[in-house]
Amino acid sequence: MAATYTLANAVTEICAKQKDYAEQRFGANDTKTYYRARKLFWEAVNMIIEPDQLKASFPSLYDYAINLPENDIYGLIGIATRPIDSSGEVDLADLTQFMKLIEWNNNPGTTGNAKYIRKIPMSKIGNMGTKTVVPDDVLYAAEEKTILRFYPTDSDDQIRVKYIKTPDNNTETTTSLLLTFTMTFILKAVDLASNLLEKERTRR
Numbered sequence: 001m002a003a004t005y006t007l008a009n010a011v012t013e014i015c016a017k018q019k020d021y022a023e024q025r026f027g028a029n030d031t032k033t034y035y036r037a038r039k040l041f042w043e044a045v046n047m048i049i050e051p052d053q054l055k056a057s058f059p060s061l062y063d064y065a066i067n068l069p070e071n072d073i074y075g076l077i078g079i080a081t082r083p084i085d086s087s088g089e090v091d092l093a094d095l096t097q098f099m100k101l102i103e104w105n106n107n108p109g110t111t112g113n114a115k116y117i118r119k120i121p122m123s124k125i126g127n128m129g130t131k132t133v134v135p136d137d138v139l140y141a142a143e144e145k146t147i148l149r150f151y152p153t154d155s156d157d158q159i160r161v162k163y164i165k166t167p168d169n170n171t172e173t174t175t176s177l178l179l180t181f182t183m184t185f186i187l188k189a190v191d192l193a194s195n196l197l198e199k200e201r202t203r204r
Contacts, residue, residue: 005183008173010190011037017194018201026197028173036197042169044192048185049073049100049164054192061192070102075180076165077102081158083112088153090161092146097165104148104161106139112158115139125151 008028014037015027023029026037047053051065070077078097082090092098106113115137122142128151134140140151148159167180177186 004176005178005186006174006176007038007041007171010041010177010186010193011035011173013190014041014194014197017190018197036200037193038173039169040193040196041189042167044189044196045167045181047192048189049076049167058192058195061188064188072182072185073164073180074182076167078163078165079160080163081160083158084150084153084155086153088150088155090148090150090159092148092161092163095161095163098146098163099166100164101143101146102162102164104159106157106159108137112156115155115157117141119143122149125149 011027012023015021015023015025018026018037020026020037023037024031027035030036048061048065048068051062051068054062054065076099078095080095082095084090092101106115106117108114108116116139118138118140120140120142122144125140125142126149128140132151134152139155139157142149150157171177181189
């Protein structure tokens with residue numbers, strides 16, 4: 001693997017694919033400071049992580065994206081432990097740079113984690129009241145968007161969350177992308193950005 005591969009390198013490659021070798025239209029030497037190649041690189045990164053838009057237009061890339069290896073975006077993987085708040089919730093949006101949930105658990109048997117999780121629909125957990133009988137060793141849980149909700153609400157279990165952080169699209173062009181992504185991921189993002197740019201360039 002190369003010792004470094006900067007955002008500037010990615011931009012140069014995207015521009016070259018569009019025959020903008022001097023980077024005057026889409027890259028570093030764009031006099032209008034639009035820097036479209038750089039912006040589309042980050043758009044491509046986000047599309048691979050949240051791949052719904054890829055299914056129709058880029059099916060082969062979609063296959064990679066829906067099975068995206070965590071190792072390919074190692075710099076964006078966050079792990080945090082959060083207590084259940086007084087209303088029986090954990091708000092994932094409070095996590096640093098939260099973008100997408102990978103998994104969560106409470107590891108019963110460890111300190112502060114006495115109960116086993118039973119996942120149920122959010123509608124069902126919302127109808128549980130104070131008279132609902134719950135086994136002592138069970139914690140009911142529901143997940144919806146960025147909210148994890150639990151019952152009983154006074155549980156003191158600690159929830160361990162693994163998630164994908166939002167990419168920093170203000171990264172300096174001199175920064176190595178290999179601090180965040182593998183070369184495999186970078187090259188796929190470069191190809192996708194080039195394809196997006198091609199569609200824009202040839203659109204009538």
